[in-house]
Amino acid sequence: MRSHERPRGSISVRGVWKSFPGADRPALDGVDLRVDAGRVCALLGANGAGKTTLVRILTTLTRKDAGTVIVDGADVDRDPAGVRASIGVVGQYAALDEVLSARENLELFARLVGLNRADARARTDELLDQAGLCEHGGRRVSGFSGGMRRRLDLVTSMITRPSVLLIDEPTTGLDPVARRTIWDAVRALVADGTTVLLTTQYLEEADELADDVVILRDGSVLATGTPKELKALVGEPRMEMRESTLEDVYLHLHERGNAA
Ligand SMILES: Nc1ncnc2c1ncn2[C@@H]1O[C@H](COP(=O)(O)OP(=O)(O)OP(=O)(O)O)[C@@H](O)[C@H]1O
Numbered sequence: 001m002r003s004h005e006r007p008r009g010s011i012s013v014r015g016v017w018k019s020f021p022g023a024d025r026p027a028l029d030g031v032d033l034r035v036d037a038g039r040v041c042a043l044l045g046a047n048g049a050g051k052t053t054l055v056r057i058l059t060t061l062t063r064k065d066a067g068t069v070i071v072d073g074a075d076v077d078r079d080p081a082g083v084r085a086s087i088g089v090v091g092q093y094a095a096l097d098e099v100l101s102a103r104e105n106l107e108l109f110a111r112l113v114g115l116n117r118a119d120a121r122a123r124t125d126e127l128l129d130q131a132g133l134c135e136h137g138g139r140r141v142s143g144f145s146g147g148m149r150r151r152l153d154l155v156t157s158m159i160t161r162p163s164v165l166l167i168d169e170p171t172t173g174l175d176p177v178a179r180r181t182i183w184d185a186v187r188a189l190v191a192d193g194t195t196v197l198l199t200t201q202y203l204e205e206a207d208e209l210a211d212d213v214v215i216l217r218d219g220s221v222l223a224t225g226t227p228k229e230l231k232a233l234v235g236e237p238r239m240e241m242r243e244s245t246l247e248d249v250y251l252h253l254h255e256r257g258n259a260a
């Protein structure tokens with residue numbers, strides 16, 4: 001299939017291999033995954049699984065050693081600018097100006113990407129609403145909680161209306177209440193059809209947000225499916241995804257693999 005025939009917003013990763021100098025194993029060891037346009041995919045894995053490495057390859061910040069990656073019809077090697085034009089990225093740390101208010105941060109970014117004053121204001125209103133921050137728009141970011149910063153960072157990445165949003169560990173380090181408000185903000189953002197790839201170490205988060213889950217371990221895909229399929233695959237109807245740990249899932253899939 002020629003790349004321009006792919007649906008807008010899809011992500012295709014095939015045979016991706018990445019090794020860092022001096023490491024005893026590759027960070028990514030032949031990863032395949034596909035996210036269809038408008039779907040939310042959770043890349044679920046423990047520390048060191050390779051989540052951030054894959055996200056960085058998708059953003060064109062890290063070069064893979066082998067494989068093919070197409071984001072929204074653009075190849076990361078042949079058309080990195082095309083990829084960057086399609087994506088919004090939310091990294092682990094917020095890129096916000098502490099002395100500005102939430103509204104000022106959003107309006108500033110909006111002006112920087114070329115919106116006029118009225119459009120920047122209108123887009124800011126929309127995004128403050130999606131972040132659940134309407135009442136806090138005038139407050140300085142320096143007084144924001146971790147969850148509020150994260151929500152503001154999330155919507156800041158949506159100013160340009162990217163067709164693909166990449167989010168690395170949206171809720172790590174946040175308390176359960178703040179996590180729920182992030183989930184609501186992600187849901188508000190995906191309601192308009194944005195394709196999302198998010199990484200997480202939390203089964204519950206994958207279950208809450210994702211249409212499809214890819215379980216990554218030590219650079220390899222261990223299993224892929226809907227949250228429901230993966231719960232069935234793990235083989236214990238009583239084992240609710242939200243109540244088990246990622247290690248349990250790894251163990252179940254590993255034992256299953258050995259038994260097969
Ligand atoms: N710049 C780098 N140089 C050397 N090794 C690296 C580099 N970046 C990542 N690695 C290694 O690659 C592997 C995958 O790391 P990565 O950061 O992608 O994992 P992760 O799933 O994002 O983990 P975490 O949940 O801790 O964020 C790890 O073994 C890590 O040590």
Ligand SMILES: [Mg+2]
Pocket residue numbers: 051052053168
């Ligand atoms: Mg990481």
